[in-house]
Amino acid sequence: MTRAWNFGAGPAALPEAVLKQAADEMLEWHGAGMSVMEMSHRGKDFSGIIGQAEADLRELLKVPANYKILFMQGGAIAENAIVPMNLAGKNPKIDFVETGSWSTKSITEASRYADVHIAATSLNPKAPQGKYTRIPSVSDWHLRPDTAYLHLCGNETIDGVEYFAWPDLEALGAGHVPLVVDVSSHILSRPLDVAKFGLLYGGAQKNIGPAGLTLVIIREDLLDQAHPLCPSAFRYKTVAENASMFNTPPTYSIYIAGLVFQWLKAQGGLAEMERRNIAKAELLYQTLDRSDFYISHVERACRSRMNVPFFLADESRNDAFLAGAAERGLLQLKGHKSVGGMRASIYNAMPIEGVRALVDYLQDFEKTQA
Amino acid sequence: MTRAWNFGAGPAALPEAVLKQAADEMLEWHGAGMSVMEMSHRGKDFSGIIGQAEADLRELLKVPANYKILFMQGGAIAENAIVPMNLAGKNPKIDFVETGSWSTKSITEASRYADVHIAATSLNPKAPQGKYTRIPSVSDWHLRPDTAYLHLCGNETIDGVEYFAWPDLEALGAGHVPLVVDVSSHILSRPLDVAKFGLLYGGAQKNIGPAGLTLVIIREDLLDQAHPLCPSAFRYKTVAENASMFNTPPTYSIYIAGLVFQWLKAQGGLAEMERRNIAKAELLYQTLDRSDFYISHVERACRSRMNVPFFLADESRNDAFLAGAAERGLLQLKGHKSVGGMRASIYNAMPIEGVRALVDYLQDFEKTQA
Numbered sequence: 222m223t224r225a226w227n228f229g230a231g232p233a234a235l236p237e238a239v240l241k242q243a244a245d246e247m248l249e250w251h252g253a254g255m256s257v258m259e260m261s262h263r264g265k266d267f268s269g270i271i272g273q274a275e276a277d278l279r280e281l282l283k284v285p286a287n288y289k290i291l292f293m294q295g296g297a298i299a300e301n302a303i304v305p306m307n308l309a310g311k312n313p314k315i316d317f318v319e320t321g322s323w324s325t326k327s328i329t330e331a332s333r334y335a336d337v338h339i340a341a342t343s344l345n346p347k348a349p350q351g352k353y354t355r356i357p358s359v360s361d362w363h364l365r366p367d368t369a370y371l372h373l374c375g376n377e378t379i380d381g382v383e384y385f386a387w388p389d390l391e392a393l394g395a396g397h398v399p400l401v402v403d404v405s406s407h408i409l410s411r412p413l414d415v416a417k418f419g420l421l422y423g424g425a426q427k428n429i430g431p432a433g434l435t436l437v438i439i440r441e442d443l444l445d446q447a448h449p450l451c452p453s454a455f456r457y458k459t460v461a462e463n464a465s466m467f468n469t470p471p472t473y474s475i476y477i478a479g480l481v482f483q484w485l486k487a488q489g490g491l492a493e494m495e496r497r498n499i500a501k502a503e504l505l506y507q508t509l510d511r512s513d514f515y516i517s518h519v520e521r522a523c524r525s526r527m528n529v530p531f532f533l534a535d536e537s538r539n540d541a542f543l544a545g546a547a548e549r550g551l552l553q554l555k556g557h558k559s560v561g562g563m564r565a566s567i568y569n570a571m572p573i574e575g576v577r578a579l580v581d582y583l584q585d586f587e588k589t590q591a
Numbered sequence: 592m593t594r595a596w597n598f599g600a601g602p603a604a605l606p607e608a609v610l611k612q613a614a615d616e617m618l619e620w621h622g623a624g625m626s627v628m629e630m631s632h633r634g635k636d637f638s639g640i641i642g643q644a645e646a647d648l649r650e651l652l653k654v655p656a657n658y659k660i661l662f663m664q665g666g667a668i669a670e671n672a673i674v675p676m677n678l679a680g681k682n683p684k685i686d687f688v689e690t691g692s693w694s695t696k697s698i699t700e701a702s703r704y705a706d707v708h709i710a711a712t713s714l715n716p717k718a719p720q721g722k723y724t725r726i727p728s729v730s731d732w733h734l735r736p737d738t739a740y741l742h743l744c745g746n747e748t749i750d751g752v753e754y755f756a757w758p759d760l761e762a763l764g765a766g767h768v769p770l771v772v773d774v775s776s777h778i779l780s781r782p783l784d785v786a787k788f789g790l791l792y793g794g795a796q797k798n799i800g801p802a803g804l805t806l807v808i809i810r811e812d813l814l815d816q817a818h819p820l821c822p823s824a825f826r827y828k829t830v831a832e833n834a835s836m837f838n839t840p841p842t843y844s845i846y847i848a849g850l851v852f853q854w855l856k857a858q859g860g861l862a863e864m865e866r867r868n869i870a871k872a873e874l875l876y877q878t879l880d881r882s883d884f885y886i887s888h889v890e891r892a893c894r895s896r897m898n899v900p901f902f903l904a905d906e907s908r909n910d911a912f913l914a915g916a917a918e919r920g921l922l923q924l925k926g927h928k929s930v931g932g933m934r935a936s937i938y939n940a941m942p943i944e945g946v947r948a949l950v951d952y953l954q955d956f957e958k959t960q961a
Contacts, residue, residue: 471803
């Protein structure tokens, strides 16, 4: 068996220790006589598993007591409808800041449920590459004071743009506006002050666990604002009141997420993950910046630590680059089809050794092409 | 390691051979350098996995070419909203036949999206036990000719009532009405003439795979009738056009389902499963009927082969019964809290040996209590 370095954007690499434990426990979990996959979601064993997962996540992110953690389904794309159906059901006005492909998708879907206002955008439609490369200066955001909430995408997985500072909505005269952030692709990569947010959500398949699990962290006072047509299974109040068991939750995915949370705690928690993620990202961006053989379009202040899109100056070399990478066991480096080029996703589960292997290859490939 | 006999209603027992293969392939799938959990859903490897799963399911159920198979999320409880949002969006009228707890849940949820009419019900509200024990005679169904569809629950997991013959809607003057059936808890337990139905749906966690995966089989002419507020991720037309990849599908659950489909084919397909399931159910019901120590309320013609609810005549013995069962490794026999008593779920993955162990225990327990 050979495990490759998997730079896929999601579903993405998981810690090998987590996979090993899952394999060991596949036929029988802790003397229960069955796999976690076969357990009743209402039984004592699974109650312990989901309870521990929630407690560990609360500890990792220091989630305040007035926030609920919901284990849901459908991923960020489903949440693009579920969030507006829940939070703008009584006041159908939503403000957005557009910083890339994912915020754009959120805007398109939300416009079916609410009057949508783009408070700011970084779109540069004429750019041949890198249509989104920055975060608009907060002083240029034009928020509606009566909006139901402000939506941001915390890390644009496709474009590689990440927020490292969160806006001070008080300073914009909008301290009352709940801040909603899609954190799918950078949750758990660093500490987060949850109290700044009304709602955080993310698909699990980047930094949490298997695809099919969605995490929602919501301030309790926002739970009960749903549109009458919001399906019960996706109504935050209903999900919260039933401790994520109104419908059968994706039990095995929650178990894997729980193993990831335990792994994160064993590594030293989110401060340590941030230290490692900074080191990995710096190593990679420094290599890309060293010559003009590789191009990174994103402004330095908002370069994502999780998803690093880059281009070869000579794109006719793309296929050779990818083929050579695969020979070294460096996989899933092709950029998203909507932007082209390359992308290295370096989530929590990617160790610095993997980034070193990529950096070595970047340098070697450049030499062979000289 | 000791695997118990798991009679849970869902998430339920899976074939041991499937779990073994999943454990073996957890760290690396077929030389791919990674786990199935870590693969891009758009990559070549996972495309092969989902393609094979769909092809095997088509073969097992002989799904006609004019039906789409959709891999979705949320389970049957989410579908209780998603089906009406998709099929009654343009004609908000739905007829139901009520035969137990699950059809009742479907009716309650659908009533938020459409004018709901109960064409027939078997509810016996005064019964102290077994409020639903039969299927109303089809000649007593009162269908509205202009209804968008007729909804049935094919097997009532909680009440143990199963359809073995499907209604002839032509004979009711309603041959044009699409028949929609929740097959969550008996799909793949026997052959099914898919062409009779407009739509079949089911949560995976009984006879298919892990919780978090939902299967929808839909006739193509029904794809495009959605309500404008149906979320894109749950819009059948969108899901079909994107081959279940509009949002990231629950990839690992689809992989496990695919292993289950291959296991079913290796066992001899659905005709063989039906033969085994009949044998298992007959053995269990015959034992329950042998004395009045155990009571099964359901009419013989519609006794479920998958979920066998029963009661001890003397319910003060319930705790002793369950404790003694657990000592023999017979687990999850407690009935659903809404009906009480006991329930043995004997899905495809439960071999006759497990039912024999249960039958032995039923007889031994009765003797010790004499």
